Amino acid sequence: MDSHTPYTFSNRANQLTSSAIREILKVTTRPEIISFAGGLPSADGFPITELRQAFDTVLATDGRAALQYGPTEGYTPLREWVAQDLSTENVNIDVNEVLIVSGSQQALDMLGKLFIDVGSKVLVESPTYLGALQSFSVFEPEYVAMDTDDGGLIPAEVSTAKAAGARFLYALPNFQNPTGRTMSEARRQELVERCAAAGIPIIEDDPYGELRYKGTPQPSLLHLGRKAGATVVRLGSFSKVLAPGLRLGYIVAPAAIIDKLVQIKQATDLHSPSVTQMAVYEAVKGGFLQQHLPTVRDLYKQQCQYMLDAMAQHFPDNVKWTRPEGGMFLWVTLPEHMDSQELLHKAIERNVAFVPGEPFYAAGEPKRNTFRLSFVTVSEDRIREGIAILGQLIREQM
């Protein structure tokens, strides 16, 4: 062997760094840690019996198809189910507008491939979902941070000069990850109108929409966008309504975009597993989610309340936090001079973990005095214990 280096990575691969979250999550697998850091749904909400039955039925009755290659677009009955589930009296979603993917994360990767050239402008809420930033960043976009307030994304942001010519806006209108905030109908309407006028497609990521346990459901950007002439690509997932270990989700978009995504999906992994798609269809086809979701919502509502109660009791008055109407996360804002990264180091010494705010900011100045708490997988006792410790540490740092 001579002196050549053994291999050369691509520029994009060299720019990848191990994520801060990933490193935190490694620590949090220790059983003594009270972790508010994870993004895992509660396994207490998994319909294990029903899914076991669904896999068994599919393999017993249609095993050859369940184990064979399938169409890149996805299992047709499941696509039809999604189309019907999202259709309303006024908005018809066609099966050709639905593509099954291996979880929303894959949708984000494929949309990065579809829309992003090196340096393409991409609009994101500030803060936004870290996993989306990881997927998009592989394709080296230029992020433009859209300002938010307690009501979520501020729609006027997409009509500013900084947003002009963007390839898309990425937004999570319901119980946003990381903030737990929800956009009002008025804001949604204004957003789709402004995006239609500016020719900016919207990627509506809505993994938590079905997990609303309070307040009034808001119309989707997909539905409002259809009427306003906006291009909306909607991402849905079975991870939070059934189980994430299935790795199944879907993209709903105009057929011309789906056609291109099908080509991309073929080059990405041919298709999502036939057996899991058929089992999910078997599980949901008879209306099971309508019976099942109230259980999950009640569970999450209760968990959320445990945390809100504990925070009200233990956090100082000058700390602020969101009060989500659904989903899995809430967002804490410390006084401006404080740094949540420093708080985390002290918290981990006391066996409590969370995710500091900084990595959720794609561009501009991150608000280092923020952090994300997940309330769904920790027991009531340990929520109270963990929040008490955080409250004490915050007071010590003030």
Added chain:
Amino acid sequence: MDSHTPYTFSNRANQLTSSAIREILKVTTRPEIISFAGGLPSADGFPITELRQAFDTVLATDGRAALQYGPTEGYTPLREWVAQDLSTENVNIDVNEVLIVSGSQQALDMLGKLFIDVGSKVLVESPTYLGALQSFSVFEPEYVAMDTDDGGLIPAEVSTAKAAGARFLYALPNFQNPTGRTMSEARRQELVERCAAAGIPIIEDDPYGELRYKGTPQPSLLHLGRKAGATVVRLGSFSKVLAPGLRLGYIVAPAAIIDKLVQIKQATDLHSPSVTQMAVYEAVKGGFLQQHLPTVRDLYKQQCQYMLDAMAQHFPDNVKWTRPEGGMFLWVTLPEHMDSQELLHKAIERNVAFVPGEPFYAAGEPKRNTFRLSFVTVSEDRIREGIAILGQLIREQM
């Protein structure tokens, strides 16, 4: 809405075209078509009962884990199984050198992300697997065609000026798709030595290696490469030994490469489904493949022989074809002046389909007088009927 275009795709997306194969395969789903075009394994070889039992056991005994998010690297016992399966007396594969992926196709996408910048040199056999070209092309490499002969890839090709500085060589040493050719041990040894000297990593794609039904097994490039100091990334798949609808495969590579691929996998789809990984482990852990594979091999051997016999009977003397020792495909070479695309048009009118050679050539002049036949999914009668029709059409075109 003003006159803005509604959306702008990336350059890479604009360059994607619907593949020729995809269009052919659409035609071949009509039941009257005798299709030698597909790449589907035979469902007769799927261990449906065992996989049904495996899914049931996993969901009955470990349902919470099977339905929850899992590590990006893959389910640890399955990674350990792969490591052990590939370890020999002389070569030890560590669990940290194994990453579970959603089929080999995903491995190809991730390796494109890892190694290819726009214009990077990538070495491929000529002809080579079309699906790999689709995955790599998304990252816009410059392909360099490595010459082949009846013994497969000619190793001296990697030491030529045209190969210098390549990011990797992509090769299928066993029963290559599309040709069915296998490289001898001497060639493999020469190849890994030359690649080590030139500093060119090898991607060894071996989905069919376990489907040898004739001749002597050859050592893998992975094993030979370890001793020769070459960097070898080996791709394996459960698609051909269990079932493709599971969409599971694996990458074996030096730990430094796996670490980077784990970051890429996380941004691509977080991880492969927990439930399918655990079910596959449950199915294979007790040595099931050793019982199961002889059945699949016998089936494929028989199917191959049906086709070879029919070709000997019906094809003119100046047509040549390969005689594979395993796998699913053989490769036909017509007299030089003939064009297999023209033959295909006539064949489809007679309800027979195959894949013409041209799309398997990544660079240089394609041999238009070649085509690929798959022998595994068509019944004996219909093989005989389809080959007789092809023989007749070839004679008519001469």
